[in-house]
Amino acid sequence: MKKPTIRDVAEKAKVTTSTVSRVLNQSALVKPRTRQNVLDAIESLGYIPSQTARIFKSGKSYILGLVISQSHISHIMFNAGFQAQFKALTEKAHKEGYNILLITSAEGDSESYFEVIKNQVADGFIIFSPSHNDGLTSLLEEAEIPYVFNMKYSDKPEDHYYVSSDDVEGGFIAGKYLLDLNHTDIRFLVGNVKGGYLPFNADRIKGFKKALDMYHVPFREEMIVKVQGQMNESYNGIHMLFQTERPTALMISNEITTVAALNYFTDNGYRVPRDVSVIGFGPSEFFRSLRPNLTNVSYDISWASAKLVDLLLQRIEGKPVTIEMPKKPELIIRDSTARNMAR
Secondary structure, eight states: OOOOOHHHHHHHHTSOHHHHHHHHTTOTTSOHHHHHHHHHHHHHHTOOOOOOHHHHHHSOOOEEEEEEEHHHHHHHHTOHHHHHHHHHHHHHHHHTTOEEEEEEESSSSHHHHHHHHHTOOOSEEEEOOOSOOTTHHHHHHHTTOOEEESSOOOOOTTOOOBOOBOHHHHHHHHHHHHHHTTOOSEEEEEEOBTTBOOHHHHHHHHHHHHHHHHTTOOOOGGGEEEEOSSHHHHHHHHHHHHHHOOOSEEEESOHHHHHHHHHHHHHTTOOTTTTOEEEEEEOHHHHHTSSSOOEEEEOOHHHHHHHHHHHHHHHHTTOOOOOOOOBOOEEEOOSSOOOOTTO
16 A cells, blocks of 8 residues: 655645645644644544654754746856855854755746745745745745745835845945046946846945935936846947947946956956946955956845844744844945046
């Protein structure tokens, strides 16, 4: 006779396999009625969990799922910010006795993320780069699945399970510094996601506008340049920009686009910072390795990653959740910015 599986229990109780796992792990996040339905199904089927002795003893898998869509993974893996965050998340998780399991969904939409998440036996999930977050939060909450987002992807009040730096302040200090150097012909290159911006980029633009307003410099729509985040597309986008315009300074919100810009300038005889000043956003160590060493808005990725794991563990353990206030970034001044002598 075939031994009943966790999927058999889930079908009989009319819940997801993740919910069955949480009942077995004695999670406080499962509703009492749902828990009883699962326990009744387990007893009726004679299901015996085939888990390790550690899981039997602790009631946990000690796995945190890191969820990324297949459409984003190749781009993210070459992103210096993701590499730094993945390293910091892994170190923090190991310190807390957990392992990180990388999980990919077919697409970047809510349904694809939810489908892959609900069938994984992990204690909680860190979700990267959902291109459309609409509905994902409600799906996860209804299924009682502990989760956090790696950064701000939505302005909805209910989407507050993330840890971030102050992106408005980041855009402000970058813009103010260039204005202090007499630059007014500035372009801000930001990622184009289906014709719009992700919320963290919208916040950086808001900060940039705040700096312009402080210096009484009129904001013009052409100051914001949408570019694709991949290397070739970014290179081509910068080429198109410099065919028709000659801004004296660039703020670039993506590490890969920053590298593409430096490559383009080298290939076409532009001197940084004599011909154009450049400010990047992201991990300071990465920009220090570029030539020239790049001025950048630096975010404390180790701090954010540690707080993110803490937040997820609070949700897994059913403890009161502490929402961290955004941390102010720091402007690191190096060799890629100079005073505009034309004014």
